[in-house]
Structures are given as C-alpha cells and as structure tokens.
Amino acid sequence: MLATVLPVNGLRSNGSRYLFLSSLVKIFFFLHRNAWKNKQFSRRHTKVPTLLQGLLVCSKCGYAVYRSSTRTSRRKLYYYRCLGSDDYRYPNGRVCTNRPIRQDYLDELVWRHVIQLFENPDLIHKEIKRRIQEARNSNPTRIRKE
Structure with missing residues (x-):
C-alpha cells in the first residue's frame, strides 16, 4: 500500500x-x-513543393498521380507517376501502363501555358463561360453510371 x-x-x-x-x-x-x-x-x-502536386489524375486508369524520385550520378530527378502503374500495390500486378513523366518538364509546360492564359484574358473568359454552360447541361447521375 x-x-x-x-x-x-x-x-x-x-x-x-x-x-x-x-x-x-x-x-x-x-x-x-x-x-x-x-x-x-x-x-x-514536403521539402520540395511542386506546381501540380495533388492535382493530376491518370488519363488511362483514373488513379491519382503522385511524385516519386530517383538519383542520377549528378542530381535527384522527380517524376509524376500513376498509382495504378505500381506492381506491388495490386495482387494481380499493375493496372495501368502509363510511364512516369519528368516533373520539371511537365511543370515547365504547364507554367508556360498558364502565363499565356494570363496574357490573354479573353481566353479565360471564354473558358469560364464554356464550363458554366457545360455544368448547366450535365447530368451528374448519368456521368456516375458511365
């Protein structure tokens, strides 16, 4: 006690x-x-944030895309990679055949396109109108069934 x-x-x-x-x-x-x-x-x-982090989806299988890295003799390279392309994640092997994309190349391409859009506000205005019209005409239940 x-x-x-x-x-x-x-x-x-x-x-x-x-x-x-x-x-x-x-x-x-x-x-x-x-x-x-x-x-x-x-x-x-994340130590090195990326432009498209968390925004990409695979065009073949619809899985999310994540960033992975590899080392060369001179530097570390980053890639965007589809979750479906990883063999170890699925019992029957990979479900997607998409190859990894170099992060620096894709980020540069997207950034150049964004700058072009900001230089031409008419394109942004047309795209907003198109998306509003598309949202009004879409049927969410039909899209889910497809």
Missing part, C-alpha cells in the same frame, strides 16, 4: 488521486510529443 497523503476534505487517501493525475500528465506529454513528430514527418511536410 502507498503512503497515505494528507487529507483534503477530512478523509484519508491512499494516493490514488495523485497516481491518476500523474498518469494523465504522462499521457498528455506523450500525445504532445507525438503530435509534434507527426507534424514534422507528415506526408504533407
């Missing part, structure tokens, strides 16, 4: 309240440390 603690409200205590609070403090510090670790090492803690 633990040493008795001085009574607070006129009743004797065996120290269980102290042990309870002490364990709560330990749990708090454990969770606080893990939250800090999770923030430091999360997947969103």
Whole structure:
C-alpha cells in the first residue's frame, strides 16, 4: 500500500488521486510529443513543393498521380507517376501502363501555358463561360453510371 497523503476534505487517501493525475500528465506529454513528430514527418511536410502536386489524375486508369524520385550520378530527378502503374500495390500486378513523366518538364509546360492564359484574358473568359454552360447541361447521375 502507498503512503497515505494528507487529507483534503477530512478523509484519508491512499494516493490514488495523485497516481491518476500523474498518469494523465504522462499521457498528455506523450500525445504532445507525438503530435509534434507527426507534424514534422507528415506526408504533407514536403521539402520540395511542386506546381501540380495533388492535382493530376491518370488519363488511362483514373488513379491519382503522385511524385516519386530517383538519383542520377549528378542530381535527384522527380517524376509524376500513376498509382495504378505500381506492381506491388495490386495482387494481380499493375493496372495501368502509363510511364512516369519528368516533373520539371511537365511543370515547365504547364507554367508556360498558364502565363499565356494570363496574357490573354479573353481566353479565360471564354473558358469560364464554356464550363458554366457545360455544368448547366450535365447530368451528374448519368456521368456516375458511365
């Protein structure tokens, strides 16, 4: 039995309240440390952000595209790669035959196109009108069934 603690409200205590609070403090510090670790090492803690990160979808299979890297003798190269093209992810092997695309080439191509769009605001206006019209004419239930 633990040493008795001085009574607070006129009743004797065996120290269980102290042990309870002490364990709560330990749990708090454990969770606080893990939250800090999770923030430091999360997947969103990207060291080198990319222009199209999280925006690309494979045109063949519809899976998301993620960034992977490889090292050459001179530098590290980044690629955009389809999730469906990974053999190890699926029991029957890959479901997509798309090849990885160099990140620097695709980002440069897209960035040049974005700059061209900003230089010509009429194109942006026409595209917005087209998308509004397309949204009005589309039937979401039919699209899901296809």
